[in-house]
Amino acid sequence: MEKKNDSAKVIEFIKKYAMVIVLALVLVFFTITTQGKILLPNNISNIISQNAYVFVLATGMLLCILTGGNIDLSVGSVVCFVGAVGATLMESFGVPWPVAVIIMFTVGTVIGATQAFWIAYVRIPPFIVTLAGMLIFRGLSNVVLNGLTVTINDKVGFLKFFGGGADCYIPDFIGKLFGDVFTINITCLVVGFVAVILFIGLEIYGRLKRLKKGYEVDKLIPWIIKLVLISAVVVAVTILLSMFKGIPSVLIIVSVVVLVYSYITSNTTTGRYFYAVGGNEKATRLSGINTNKTYFLAYMNMGFLAALAGMITIARMTSAQPTYGQNYEMDAIASCFIGGASAYGGIGTVPGAIIGATLMGVINLGMLIMGVDQNMQKVVKGLVLLAAVIFDVVSKRGFKLIAKN
Numbered sequence: 001m002e003k004k005n006d007s008a009k010v011i012e013f014i015k016k017y018a019m020v021i022v023l024a025l026v027l028v029f030f031t032i033t034t035q036g037k038i039l040l041p042n043n044i045s046n047i048i049s050q051n052a053y054v055f056v057l058a059t060g061m062l063l064c065i066l067t068g069g070n071i072d073l074s075v076g077s078v079v080c081f082v083g084a085v086g087a088t089l090m091e092s093f094g095v096p097w098p099v100a101v102i103i104m105f106t107v108g109t110v111i112g113a114t115q116a117f118w119i120a121y122v123r124i125p126p127f128i129v130t131l132a133g134m135l136i137f138r139g140l141s142n143v144v145l146n147g148l149t150v151t152i153n154d155k156v157g158f159l160k161f162f163g164g165g166a167d168c169y170i171p172d173f174i175g176k177l178f179g180d181v182f183t184i185n186i187t188c189l190v191v192g193f194v195a196v197i198l199f200i201g202l203e204i205y206g207r208l209k210r211l212k213k214g215y216e217v218d219k220l221i222p223w224i225i226k227l228v229l230i231s232a233v234v235v236a237v238t239i240l241l242s243m244f245k246g247i248p249s250v251l252i253i254v255s256v257v258v259l260v261y262s263y264i265t266s267n268t269t270t271g272r273y274f275y276a277v278g279g280n281e282k283a284t285r286l287s288g289i290n291t292n293k294t295y296f297l298a299y300m301n302m303g304f305l306a307a308l309a310g311m312i313t314i315a316r317m318t319s320a321q322p323t324y325g326q327n328y329e330m331d332a333i334a335s336c337f338i339g340g341a342s343a344y345g346g347i348g349t350v351p352g353a354i355i356g357a358t359l360m361g362v363i364n365l366g367m368l369i370m371g372v373d374q375n376m377q378k379v380v381k382g383l384v385l386l387a388a389v390i391f392d393v394v395s396k397r398g399f400k401l402i403a404k405n
Helices: 002-033 041-050 052-066 075-092 097-120 126-145 186-213 220-242 249-267 269-279 281-286 291-317 328-338 350-370 374-395
Strands: none
Touching (some): 041 220, 041 249, 041 350, 052 075, 052 269, 052 328, 075 097, 075 291, 075 328, 097 291, 249 269, 269 281, 269 291, 281 291, 328 350, 328 374, 350 374
16 A cells, blocks of 8 residues: 555656656756757846747647647737837837837737637637638738838837847846946845746745645655755846846746735635536636636637737847748747646747746757757657647546547
8 A cells, every 4th residue: 555655655656746747857868968058147047038928928829729729829929919019100100119019918918819719709619710810811911011021120129128249237236336346236236046946935825824724735855855956046046147138038027927826726716617617618607707717818818928928039139020920829829738738728838938938949950069950859749749638638647548438
């Protein structure tokens, strides 16, 4: 009996932390094969900046997947269309960038709400609605841009705020107080250590609160190990960023998105509805929950975050092009499934999606440094996605590979 309990604990541990373990192993592999180049401060900064749009889109895609394994195929095209509208407004019509940002958010949210209506209330399958959206908004992007590239010249405002260009990093306010004494970004270090202190404090508070209410919590030793490892990773990344240019401004945006949606999905009634609908929609509806509204919120929110990803994309590229956003939906979907979201819905977390996106970013950068052919990079990414989904399906059957009839 004790052996069975031990094996069950091992299986549960593997299921819970599988992608974290894989991410660590992949990072070690590329550290060895690239002779440590992947851990250079500029490359760590590149992973954040180049994958910011994935972090944002994966967060929104997770809510769609939670409702029953549904996906949104239109996000890449919406990213391109919103970016095209914003760039055209700023450069061709002279609209101030804050006003353009409001318009871009409005356009993205309206697109999301329109698609959400057909999905939630008319009950057209999400695959069909968003496939149509992918074609429509890719075509409209070409119409808005006339097939041309629109360059964004507002380097002080829009580009700096949304992380575009080489100088879009949080200035070293603290280091400037000491003149040119420090060669590293002191502000970056302080922010990193404060973040660690807040993280540990919130974890302790949450654990004590759950214990007081009689809820189940992780065992003390594994919980402490988790805190130490996460804190060590944050400190290490902070130190590396401080040795380059500091905190990329886009990291602030991504952090806000991750924190807000992590809170929504884990601490609010609305967040729990997404899990309930994905777990059993019929039972959820019979319990009095408006499942149509839940679907609507998921897809309207996806449009809102696609608009934000569009801003991040055109800021990083300092332009808008009809080809932007291609395969973005695949990156977001892959990140969610790799990060532990269930293909059947009802299971998944925002931190898990971020881990999945980080894993994809590390693989992309590692293979790029190694000089791996782009076609082979796609093969590897496809295999990683397939392996993640196989793991999800097989683990639900007690790690039995062949399904029973």
